[in-house]
Amino acid sequence: MSRIALLLVILLSSTVARAELLIKVTEGRVDAVPIAVVPFAGSQGAPEDVSAIVAADLHRSGQFKPLPAEDMLSRPSKQSEVIYRDFRVLGMEYIVAGTMKALESGGYEISYALYDVSSEVKLLEETYRPPVSQLRDVAHAISDRIYEQLTGIPGAFSTKILYVTHNRGAANPYQLQYADADGHRVTTILRSKEPIMSPAWSPDGRKVTYVSFEDRGLPAIYVHELATTQREKVSSFKGINGAPDWSPDGQKLALTLSRDGNPEIYVLDITTKALTRLTNHYGIDTEPRWLPDGENLVFTSSRSGGPQIYKLNINDKSVRRVSFQGAYNARPDVTPDGRYLVYVHRRNGSFNVGVQDLQRGTFNIVTRTDMDESPSVAPNGSMVIYGTQDRGTGVLEAVSIDGRVKVELPSKEGEVREPAWSPFL
Amino acid sequence: MRSFLNPLFALMLAAALAACSSTPTEEDTSATDTAEQTEVAPVTPVEPTAPAKPDTSSIPMTADNFYNHPSNYDGTTNSKVIYFAFDSNTVPAAAFETLRAHATHLKNNANAKVRLEGHADERGTREYNVALSERRSKAVEKFLRVQGVSASQIEVVSYGEEKPAAFGHSEMDWAKNRRVELNYTAGRP
Numbered sequence: 001m002s003r004i005a006l007l008l009v010i011l012l013s014s015t016v017a018r019a020e021l022l023i024k025v026t027e028g029r030v031d032a033v034p035i036a037v038v039p040f041a042g043s044q045g046a047p048e049d050v051s052a053i054v055a056a057d058l059h060r061s062g063q064f065k066p067l068p069a070e071d072m073l074s075r076p077s078k079q080s081e082v083i084y085r086d087f088r089v090l091g092m093e094y095i096v097a098g099t100m101k102a103l104e105s106g107g108y109e110i111s112y113a114l115y116d117v118s119s120e121v122k123l124l125e126e127t128y129r130p131p132v133s134q135l136r137d138v139a140h141a142i143s144d145r146i147y148e149q150l151t152g153i154p155g156a157f158s159t160k161i162l163y164v165t166h167n168r169g170a171a172n173p174y175q176l177q178y179a180d181a182d183g184h185r186v187t188t189i190l191r192s193k194e195p196i197m198s199p200a201w202s203p204d205g206r207k208v209t210y211v212s213f214e215d216r217g218l219p220a221i222y223v224h225e226l227a228t229t230q231r232e233k234v235s236s237f238k239g240i241n242g243a244p245d246w247s248p249d250g251q252k253l254a255l256t257l258s259r260d261g262n263p264e265i266y267v268l269d270i271t272t273k274a275l276t277r278l279t280n281h282y283g284i285d286t287e288p289r290w291l292p293d294g295e296n297l298v299f300t301s302s303r304s305g306g307p308q309i310y311k312l313n314i315n316d317k318s319v320r321r322v323s324f325q326g327a328y329n330a331r332p333d334v335t336p337d338g339r340y341l342v343y344v345h346r347r348n349g350s351f352n353v354g355v356q357d358l359q360r361g362t363f364n365i366v367t368r369t370d371m372d373e374s375p376s377v378a379p380n381g382s383m384v385i386y387g388t389q390d391r392g393t394g395v396l397e398a399v400s401i402d403g404r405v406k407v408e409l410p411s412k413e414g415e416v417r418e419p420a421w422s423p424f425l
Numbered sequence: 426m427r428s429f430l431n432p433l434f435a436l437m438l439a440a441a442l443a444a445c446s447s448t449p450t451e452e453d454t455s456a457t458d459t460a461e462q463t464e465v466a467p468v469t470p471v472e473p474t475a476p477a478k479p480d481t482s483s484i485p486m487t488a489d490n491f492y493n494h495p496s497n498y499d500g501t502t503n504s505k506v507i508y509f510a511f512d513s514n515t516v517p518a519a520a521f522e523t524l525r526a527h528a529t530h531l532k533n534n535a536n537a538k539v540r541l542e543g544h545a546d547e548r549g550t551r552e553y554n555v556a557l558s559e560r561r562s563k564a565v566e567k568f569l570r571v572q573g574v575s576a577s578q579i580e581v582v583s584y585g586e587e588k589p590a591a592f593g594h595s596e597m598d599w600a601k602n603r604r605v606e607l608n609y610t611a612g613r614p
Contacts, residue, residue: 168592195587198552217542218582219555240559240583243552256552258583263556284556300553307553331550344550351548371594373550392594418551 025060027406032065033150036087037096039069040112041077046100047132050110053139054096054146057157057182061147061382062405067092079113084120092117096146107131110138114146124149136184156380157181160422162189162199162208163396167414176210178226178422181378183409189224199418202246205425209234209244209253221255223270235268243287247294254278254288254297265299267314278317287331288312292338298322300330309343309356323356325363331374335381340401342375342384353386355401366403376421383407387417488596492603493517501526502614506590507565509603511546514560516568524565527607528572530614531579537612540580541565544606546599547586555585558605565605580610 037055058064069075073086076097087095098112107130114124124145130138137158144155162178172191176199179186190196194213201208207225214220220236221244235241239258246253253268265279265288279285283303290297297312301319307330309323323329328346335342338358345354345365353367353375367386375386378398383405385398390408394415398407409416486494492508500522507520516524531537543562545554562581569579591598 195584197555197585197587213584213587217540239581240555242555256556258556258559263559284553284560286552286556287550300550302556307549328549330553346549371547389594 036067048135050139057143162420256286385419491600498523542606559583
């Protein structure tokens with residue numbers, strides 16, 4: 001944590017639509033890898049600046065430090081034009097160079113390559129021919145390939161973020177939206193006069209589930225297919241219907257119901273609607289999250305007094321306490337490899353995101369804001385996105401699992417909260 | 426932790442009320458009119474020796490005593506919001522008379538239905554706060570049931586921190602948001 005350097009604030013992209021989220025990297029690694037993403041030849045006048053999107057993606061990971069285009073000594077677009085010395089003197093370790101060419105058909109041909117400055121070899125070369133509507137998708141796909149080539153970890157730039165907005169005074173103050181992981185291309189899924197809560201993705205990324213109070217102000221859980229906008233109300237029992245989380249096999253939801261008197265964890269078979277109660281305690285049991293094995297859940301329970309994180313085996317229903325530091329630990333999420341738990345931890349009246357290493361037993365607080373909530377892990381396990389407050393307004397931020405990289409996503413209107421990072425799409 | 430002080434605080438407040446009850450002020454009369462009309466026999470225009478309503482304006486309202494402050498409850502069904510201390514689901518003593526008035530109305534009007542909408546302040550996680558706010562609604566439900574109200578007349582909804590009454594982020598805003606609202610869906614008083 002002490003070795004974090006403050007980086008310059010970088011605002012993404014020139015043409016940001018009104019409702020889109022702005023993203024700025026507030027803390028990056030001091031050892032971020034210097035990389036030159038040379039503006040692609042022929043990108044002038046194109047509807048999207050693909051090389052600029054790639055540079056912004058890599059920057060946003062906190063692990064790369066792209067060279068500003070104006071500082072480049074030469075601007076190669078293909079291998080024969082690369083003068084390694086021009087980049088070596090600037091301390092660059094890698095070069096991305098390529099071309100964008102408008103096609104007769106209306107789309108574009110995008111070719112690029114990744115070069116290693118020290119060994120002077122080409123590491124990667126690809127060509128895409130997308131329609132204009134998919135230029136941003138191609139840019140993120142390129143970022144994913146470069147990131148994986150250089151870190152060994154799949155990139156998560158082609159993913160989406162699902163979140164709830166609250167705009168007091170609007171006709172429909174509560175909205176459920178999703179956007180690209182860089183905040184662009186916002187799609188509204190649901191508008192409501194009543195609260196929308198706890199959105200979560202299906203494992204294939206085609207559906208979402210959430211709690212909506214739209215029907216007479218009472219909570220119900222919905223399963224909503226994004227492509228068709230068809231949805232089904234799957235749970236509307238008396239009392240709480242809350243905290244749905246999709247099972248890794250896509251067949252079930254874990255959820256919280258208080259129909260038997262107080263909040264308990266249940267599993268609902270989405271197809272058959274068979275309901276299995278898993279907990280039985282007079283305390284509060286809520287906020288279940290599946291572990292990747294599909295056999296265990298983690299959840300929040302007040303059975304020892306204040307909220308703590310517990311692990312629950314869905315077969316034998318055995319429960320074991322997992323969190324032990326402090327008096328308030330709640331709303332867990334899990335990394336895709338099952339190694340780390342991230343959850344909300346209260347310390348001195350401040351709510352922060354903590355990361356618990358289940359292998360080594362260590363626990364670290366990785367945020368330094370206040371009122372942090374709803375942490376959600378990227379599908380490659382690299383970052384955690386969460387809700388927090390900036391001058392009294394709900395905003396999203398992201399932090400790397402090791403706490404060394406921090407990214408802000410300030411909202412332009414109203415509150416943004418409860419982010420859920422999509423699976424790989 | 427503050428919740429441990431509640432009963433003690435209620436006593437202190439009661440003592441304070443008794444002490445200052447002999448000097449009613451202007452502000453205070455309008456709030457007490459209805460109560461006195463129902464409680465004092467109309468035929469005897471005698472000075473009441475023990476006013477039903479003390480001067481509450483002299484007790485400073487703070488975020489810590491807000492939930493139990495007499496000025497939040499007029500003892501009739503006009504009061505429709507019950508407040509709670511931090512991390513507590515104990516119905517405040519100052520709200521008892523108000524809740525008994527609601528219970529009386531519900532018992533006298535079998536068609537009346539009330540929805541108890543529980544809320545939490547913004548601190549802590551959202552679904553856990555939904556659960557906490559349900560406990561507040563259920564505490565009010567229990568109070569009404571003990572007074573003899575039929576379970577079929579009561580519906581409980583828990584909103585957690587999703588529908589704040591005050592939108593700031595101060596201790597006083599939080600005090601205003603830790604609440605149960607009584608909303609009649611039929612047979613409004």
